[in-house]
Amino acid sequence: MTSPLEQKKIRITGPSMVTANRTWDGAVVYRTAQKGWSTEIGDSAVVSTSDDARALLAEATADDVGAVGPYIAPVELKDGGKVKPGNLREHIRAKGVTIDLRVPA
Amino acid sequence: MPLVKQGRITTDLFVDVADGAELPGDGAILVTAERFLADPEALLRRAGKTGVVWPNNRDLDELVPYLDRIAAVALVFPTFRDGRAYSQARLLRERHGYDGELRATGQILRDQFVFMTRAGFDAFEVKKDADADAFAETMKRYSVFYQPTGDGRVTALHRRMQLRHSESAGQ
Amino acid sequence: MYAYDELDRTLINERVSEFRDQVKRRLSGELTEDEFKLLRLQNGVYLQLHAYMFRVAIPYGTLSSKQLRRFAHVARRYDRGYGHFTTRQNIQFNWIKLAELPDALADLAEVGIHAMQTSGNNMRNVTSDQWAGVAPGEVEDPRIWSELIRQHTTLHPEFSFLPRKFKIAITASEHDRAAIKIHDIGLRLHKNADGETGFEVLVGGGLGRTPFIAKTIKPFVHGRDILSYIEAILRVYNQYGRRDNIYKARIKILVHELGIEKFAKEVEEEWNQMGDSELRLDYAAIEEVRSRFSYPPYEKLPHMPDELKRAAHDPLFERWRKNSVSPHKVQGYSIVTLSLKPVGGPPGDATAEQMDALADLADKYSFGEIRVGHEQNLALPHVAKRDLPQLFKALDRLGLATPNVNLVTDIIACPGLDYCSLANARSIPIAQELTRRFANHDTADLIGRLHINISGCINACGHHHVGHIGILGVEKNGEEFYQITIGGRADENAQLGTLIGPAVPYAEVADVIEDIVEAYLALRDRPEELFVDTVKRLGVEPIRERVYATR
Numbered sequence A: 001m002t003s004p005l006e007q008k009k010i011r012i013t014g015p016s017m018v019t020a021n022r023t024w025d026g027a028v029v030y031r032t033a034q035k036g037w038s039t040e041i042g043d044s045a046v047v048s049t050s051d052d053a054r055a056l057l058a059e060a061t062a063d064d065v066g067a068v069g070p071y072i073a074p075v076e077l078k079d080g081g082k083v084k085p086g087n088l089r090e091h092i093r094a095k096g097v098t099i100d101l102r103v104p105a
Numbered sequence B: 001m002p003l004v005k006q007g008r009i010t011t012d013l014f015v016d017v018a019d020g021a022e023l024p025g026d027g028a029i030l031v032t033a034e035r036f037l038a039d040p041e042a043l044l045r046r047a048g049k050t051g052v053v054w055p056n057n058r059d060l061d062e063l064v065p066y067l068d069r070i071a072a073v074a075l076v077f078p079t080f081r082d083g084r085a086y087s088q089a090r091l092l093r094e095r096h097g098y099d100g101e102l103r104a105t106g107q108i109l110r111d112q113f114v115f116m117t118r119a120g121f122d123a124f125e126v127k128k129d130a131d132a133d134a135f136a137e138t139m140k141r142y143s144v145f146y147q148p149t150g151d152g153r154v155t156a157l158h159r160r161m162q163l164r165h166s167e168s169a170g171q
Numbered sequence C: 001m002y003a004y005d006e007l008d009r010t011l012i013n014e015r016v017s018e019f020r021d022q023v024k025r026r027l028s029g030e031l032t033e034d035e036f037k038l039l040r041l042q043n044g045v046y047l048q049l050h051a052y053m054f055r056v057a058i059p060y061g062t063l064s065s066k067q068l069r070r071f072a073h074v075a076r077r078y079d080r081g082y083g084h085f086t087t088r089q090n091i092q093f094n095w096i097k098l099a100e101l102p103d104a105l106a107d108l109a110e111v112g113i114h115a116m117q118t119s120g121n122n123m124r125n126v127t128s129d130q131w132a133g134v135a136p137g138e139v140e141d142p143r144i145w146s147e148l149i150r151q152h153t154t155l156h157p158e159f160s161f162l163p164r165k166f167k168i169a170i171t172a173s174e175h176d177r178a179a180i181k182i183h184d185i186g187l188r189l190h191k192n193a194d195g196e197t198g199f200e201v202l203v204g205g206g207l208g209r210t211p212f213i214a215k216t217i218k219p220f221v222h223g224r225d226i227l228s229y230i231e232a233i234l235r236v237y238n239q240y241g242r243r244d245n246i247y248k249a250r251i252k253i254l255v256h257e258l259g260i261e262k263f264a265k266e267v268e269e270e271w272n273q274m275g276d277s278e279l280r281l282d283y284a285a286i287e288e289v290r291s292r293f294s295y296p297p298y299e300k301l302p303h304m305p306d307e308l309k310r311a312a313h314d315p316l317f318e319r320w321r322k323n324s325v326s327p328h329k330v331q332g333y334s335i336v337t338l339s340l341k342p343v344g345g346p347p348g349d350a351t352a353e354q355m356d357a358l359a360d361l362a363d364k365y366s367f368g369e370i371r372v373g374h375e376q377n378l379a380l381p382h383v384a385k386r387d388l389p390q391l392f393k394a395l396d397r398l399g400l401a402t403p404n405v406n407l408v409t410d411i412i413a414c415p416g417l418d419y420c421s422l423a424n425a426r427s428i429p430i431a432q433e434l435t436r437r438f439a440n441h442d443t444a445d446l447i448g449r450l451h452i453n454i455s456g457c458i459n460a461c462g463h464h465h466v467g468h469i470g471i472l473g474v475e476k477n478g479e480e481f482y483q484i485t486i487g488g489r490a491d492e493n494a495q496l497g498t499l500i501g502p503a504v505p506y507a508e509v510a511d512v513i514e515d516i517v518e519a520y521l522a523l524r525d526r527p528e529e530l531f532v533d534t535v536k537r538l539g540v541e542p543i544r545e546r547v548y549a550t551r
Helices: A050-061 A088-095 B033-038 B040-045 B084-095 B110-119 B129-133 B135-139 B156-170 C006-027 C033-041 C065-078 C098-109 C143-153 C223-240 C251-258 C260-274 C283-290 C306-311 C315-324 C352-365 C385-398 C428-437 C441-447 C506-523 C531-538 C541-548
Strands: A016-022 A028-031 A067-077 A083-085 B003-005 B008-010 B014-016 B028-032 B050-054 B072-077 B101-106 B123-125 C045-047 C052-057 C062-064 C082-085 C090-096 C168-171 C185-191 C197-203 C215-222 C325-327 C333-338 C349-351 C369-372 C378-384 C452-455 C469-476 C479-486
Touching: A016 A050, A028 A050, A050 A067, A067 A088, A083 A088, B008 B135, B028 B033, B028 B072, B033 B040, B033 B050, B050 B101, B072 B084, B084 B101, B084 B110, B084 C223, B110 B135, B129 B135, B156 C006, B156 C283, C006 C033, C006 C098, C033 C045, C052 C098, C062 C065, C065 C082, C065 C090, C065 C098, C065 C352, C065 C369, C082 C352, C090 C098, C143 C168, C143 C223, C143 C283, C185 C223, C197 C223, C215 C223, C215 C260, C223 C251, C223 C260, C223 C283, C251 C260, C306 C315, C306 C385, C315 C325, C315 C333, C315 C385, C315 C441, C333 C385, C349 C352, C352 C369, C352 C378, C352 C385, C378 C385, C428 C452, C428 C506, C441 C506, C469 C506, C479 C506, C506 C531, C506 C541, C531 C541
Parallel strands: B014 B028, B028 B050, B050 B072, B072 B101, B101 B123, C168 C185, C452 C469
Antiparallel strands: A016 A028, A016 A067, A067 A083, B003 B008, B003 B123, C045 C052, C052 C090, C062 C369, C082 C090, C082 C349, C185 C197, C197 C215, C325 C333, C333 C378, C369 C378, C469 C479
8 A cells, every 4th residue: 555644646536534543542543524533434524526535634634633644545335334444554454453463372 | 933042032133134135234143154155254344243044055164264253153954853953063163163152043942952052052043932931941851961062061971980980099 | 781870770761751741742732743753753652553653772682581571561551462573673562652651661761771762863773683792703792882882872962863764783793693784884893903892884784765785984993983983974974965855865875876985085084073082982981881781690511411411302392402592602501592483473573471471581591681683583692501491391381482593484574564654565464374384393494594574665674675585565556466586685795685576466475485485495406505595506597487487
């Protein structure tokens, strides 16, 4: 995945959300339509045009104290409008590492 | 932007003079390196003090011949991530024996005060009021220094050697 | 062991309170993230995919049991119960909360551990041979010099805002275990004709996007002058290193663009101008630091104790001993490497339970001392040979006796896309799959020494360029692909690997590696010829043909 940290031009090709890490503890958070942050991807505000994405990112970026490093990421919309991560990177951020954490004894 | 000098917030007596602007007859001025080098003698003959803003990518050799007559050198930190002026400061103080005002300008935050003082700066154009207010407190933050620089602070190694010496003398 | 004195402890505590203030200002909004980022990086705090990551220094890879227990405590109290040992003698915690970081730092400071300059554009942890002070044939203990340089470069008032990060490694042995040729400055300790200690100074090594092997800039710098010489290099770099492009900012690019002769001339000029500065180390100053390294009170022990003779009948013990136990400079003692590469496990990870138990074993069998190597393994540096059978049993119970040191499953891997915000692809699952493919240790033994290094992106934290087999994760149309190189090495004959063919998708990597190993086994001229020597003798082509013939 190209690191979103290098995201410069904003052009989205499908449904997207804005995600970041919460400042005080680093937890993965998603920008909500109520201009807040949630740890649930299902709560994220989903945008589908580049203009809306830009606006959502600008609004989220303004909250520098609340969260760190906001960027736009793709989502998949499942039946019934359920929001799922749109790529492997976001899948890992939402669901955790793809490996066994413990070192097997 | 507050100026901290000799550990206190003070009034900045130097006036920045832009390249095309007319020179005031007296009073302290800061000019760019280009303007200074265009006619240094004329500037140094003025009644008021003359200081120069020296970019961090310009060789100091051009400035060295005038150091004993110049009142202030302002070194530039375009962002606080760019540390070139620390080397310039140490060279001015420690190699070229400059003892006039050495001013840090640009993005100056409290987190650099100790480094800058150790490198030889004695005046700071601080970006935030709160940081300027915290100058004295911030300077007390460290009491142990590993490196010898021109600021005269005793290094940890030196203190250890002295300690050993006094211990063995007492035996 | 190195004993911190009151001054070292004071400095660490002062740094903790400074960082506490910085965190407070960040959380209150007084500092923006843009301003805070560099301040947190200067203290080892990154922001990764899931959370903040906290990197802690283990200078020259030497740890006391007390310090290791404190890592276990930090893992348990502030993190998720485990830590990750890196390729530069650091440990990383993956889930630290920013608000709790000052407390974690304060807990570490109590045992003389800090995170100063473990990231950021400054002088990083000074690393050395993990066998320093115990390796047979070593010229002298390089850690004395590592510590002198560590102190000199800690919170340096001139060099804390360099163009880019800066890494120094030191070795004093013929066989380079510290990978000095892939460092910004590599120091090889040796003696001149008069028997005086000094260093061959190499400069401009590094991996990443533009890899270079370091070049010698001066064959001998006297020990007393080493600080001033390093200062001269840093001053040239600080002034002339590029700041316009992060990918061209390392000293290796400056050295490359100027040419080594011109760069050496610049350094020499600066060094000469510095003259007889306060940086010159007199004998007493060096001895002061030397005196604070203590060595264990070794016993006079037989070369071959009865306990070892008896245990030789146990094939599992024997296999482990032959693989993981190395000669010590003192008769009757051994250096024991502890593999952190269990079959199916993430390379370099250790749980809090393992760390605590290992600290106890270190107290019992290794004078309370543990070492950390750049291959992401640990070592007990002073084990009496008579204790080896007992130690083996205890390590085996902890999962720390996998007999795969330096073998195909002893894989170096970065955290990759599972943790890292820079990664393009995953590293750890690739490593895990490879350890399963080569899970039979007898087969691995037959293959012989073979280093596989995996990086999840071009930044090369997994040192893929210098792996005998290197694996680099890239992204193609949103999918994970991997480029494979062979023939690299990180030791005294350091070399960059050569690309063997087109990148392969995630699911095929293990198959290709198996085929490469098969090809090597078929092509080597005798069992003792190592993989990397076969590649050197034949070149990449014969192996490429066999591996890609059916692809």
